[in-house]
Amino acid sequence: MPRYALKVEYQGAPFSGWQKQKELPSVQGAIEAALARLEPRAHTIAAAGRTDAGVHALGQVAQCDMARDWDPFRLSEALNHHLKPAPVAIVACAQVDDSWHARFSAVERQYLFRILMRRAPATHEAGQVWRINRTLNVAAMQAGADQLIGRHDFTTFRSSICQAASPLKTLDELRVQAVDGFSGPEVHFHVRARSFLHNQVRSFVGTLERVGAGAWSPDDVGAALRARDRAACGPVCPPHGLYLAAVRYPQSPFG
Template sequence: MPRYALQIEYNGAPFHGWQRQKTLASVQGAIEDALAKLEPRTHNIAAAGRTDKGVHALGQVAHCDMERDWTPFRLSEAVNYHLKPAPVAIVNCVPVPDTFHARFSAQERQYFFRILCRRAPATHQKGLVWQIKNKLDIATMQEAANRLLGEHDFTTFRSTICQSLSPIKTMSRLDITQVETLQGTEVHFDVRARSFLHNQVRSFVGTLERVGSGQMTPDDVTAALEARDRAACGPVCPPHGLYLAGVSYPEMPFS
């Protein structure tokens, strides 16, 4: 069965996360339903990461096995046709060897988070950013973020329902930048690791926002990390500012 890697973009607002569910709308379910219109049977696609309810994607990666030899262009066009009107799009499609696995072959996952800092309610960016009213101290936030780089026990920043076998992860990047846009000041987070714990990025952002607003210090973040206690974490920020931005592989399937 020919295998294809799919690069997927979606707005997570109408979905209860990536993972297929029996009675609730999911991104995986929408794509598998579209594939079933092309080859009527049960489809089981695998993805690089299972995003939560309301989380978006710019570069989710999944793979599917088809019975027919499809040209990548025709397959992506046909799936996109049957996905309408759901806010999901196959932006790239390539054939890959049977040894490629969207989840297990991945070397690094990149998440992107957006905070909009302005008092006026968001209009065009509503549902795509976490809006706060105050400006943030980016330099102090970055100082605190640097305390989270490298290998640590991240129990403090782990959801109580996380199913990962170990709380130990290695953060390779946690960069914070301020960007001036037509809609106002945005603060962007670029977070990268081989894998993440459940709610880890949202726990990071919620804690670092407290640092930027002066309610916590970088030393408080170090103490929270070393506490290995969920109660020491700052608030978990809302999902709608979070994006799965990209996935890296030993041999990148997409040009």
């Protein structure tokens, strides 16, 4: 059966997350239903990472196995037709070798988190950013973020329901950037690692927001990390500012 890599973009608001769940809408379920319209049978797809309810994607990568030998462009066009009106789009498609796997072949995941800093409620950006009514100190947040770079036991920043075998992870980048956004000043968090623990990025951002607001010092972030205690973590920020931005492979399947 020919295997295809799919680059997927979606808004997370209408979904219970990526993973298919009984009687709940999911991104995986929407794509598998569209595949069943093209080849009527049960389809099971795999993705590079499972995003939670409300989390978005700019560059999620998934795989599907088809019975027919589809032209990749025609497959993406047909899927996009049957995905309407769900806010999910196949933005690239490529045929790959049977040994390629969307999750296990990946060598890096990249996330983006957006904070909008303004007092007025978000309108055009509602559900796409975490809106806060204060100005954050970006330099202080970066000083706190720098203490998280490298290989650490991230128990403090790991959800209590995380199923990962170990809290040891290597964080390659946590960059805090001030941006002039469409609706006002934003802070963007750019996060890179091979893999992440459950709620790790949202735990980072919620903690660093406390630093930016002046409630924590940058050194408090390092102390929280060293505590290896979930109770030492700052607040976990909401999901709607988080995007799975990209997935990197030794060789991109999309050319």
